[in-house]
Amino acid sequence: MQIKRAVSSSSVEASAAGNPYGALQKIRSGERGSLTDAVEETLREAIVKLVLEPGMMIDKLAICERMGVSRFPVSAALARLAHAGLVEVLPQRGTRVKPISLEDIRQHLFIRSALEVETVRTVALMHDPATLEALALNLDQQREAVTSGQRLRFYGLDLAFHEILFDSINQPRVKEIVAVSRNALDRARRLVASPERLVHTLEEHECIFRAIRNGHADMAANAMHEHLDQVVDELHRSASERSDLFEP
Template sequence: MGGVSTSTNENRLAADPYRALPRVQGSERGSLTDAVEEALRAAIVNLAMEPGMMIDKLAVCERMGVSRFPVSSALAKLAAAGLVEVLPQRGTRVMPIVMHDIRQHLFIRSALEVETVRALAASCDSATLDALDANLERERDAVQQGLRREFHLLDLAFHELLLNAINLPRVKEIVAASRNALDRARRLMASPERHAHTLAEHARIAQAIRARNGEAAARAMHDHLDEVVAELRRFSTERPDLFRE
């Protein structure tokens, strides 16, 4: 029954993406703007509002129960953040995913996370190894049960375990910023097949760390992130309407 309910909700959102927006309350313009921005940001990142979709300001106003001012202010903030763009005499649309930006963020992640696991292989403690094993077991369960959201969260947690273990807060902060910028693209690629591949790639990284093989761990992480780039390229040829070079 749960699967039917999820499918029904997804179909409704596809038919009316504004259903993802909540009604908001607030007496001050600033607080309303923040609430509208947060709701629109979530709808864009979660793909309720797909890349390239034109945003109907009136529909947002009616759905959220606000005037045009907080909606316009929120969209201006989202434009500054690169999530929407204003098209002269056409309106505002959700920004397509820019492949050039994706490559830059994955370059940053590769440079930092490859070195993270290389160093970690020489110094990883048993508590971190046990935590990685527990995470992988939960990932397997999520893959077997087709739990996409749960797998997404476990994927994030796997990388966070590695970054926490190396204990370099600035590195973790930079990687987190790049991961956030990739979130829409990663959600677009979410599929049972991609999750199964990710699980296998994570397992190879953890196995190399447990074996204290820094070069193998670095190679496994590099291959893992390279596969994300390759799959995005394949996906962008299938859905060019969602991407921009």
């Protein structure tokens, strides 16, 4: 039996009420060996969605009570999240959600840029009809999401757009490396996911697609490079507005 877990859609109300743990749902019964996985996934989602904000001290007892689990799976899950760079242990103080590091972001974007730029260059040279059709459909759905203001749906479609590119070149190790870096960027991307940024992201994706469709490898590579550079610029603006969420 698979354990059910999720971050509640009422996270905004819970945070407004001063209880971010209220966004965590109880874990239903299942295989005991999966408890740590379920707690980890729930906490990761809450951290990435900024329900548990960067810099916030973590109350293990509150998590245990809210999710209906013992301290062991919570501690084990937090140890995994520390290894992933999402939480950190402060000696004599406890565990907190790790503030966002612009330096870490720059390094992860360097990795993404190096691999994704070459990926779109390869895709443009392939000119595969199935890939072009999948990208075109994805962009249609992105436009619908932007028009209707569906930020979460757009976020998923954004990820899918890049997934299509990686799947088309059939390089699973490259895809895996980029996935690790992308996961590390998820919190930061949520901060810049304003309605205006969604429009700009769509425009950048369309520019990448046009270059791929026309077989212009260098133009596609440059468009992807500029697309990823925009993330850094937006984050610097966010860091100046919400310095409490970022490492000094």
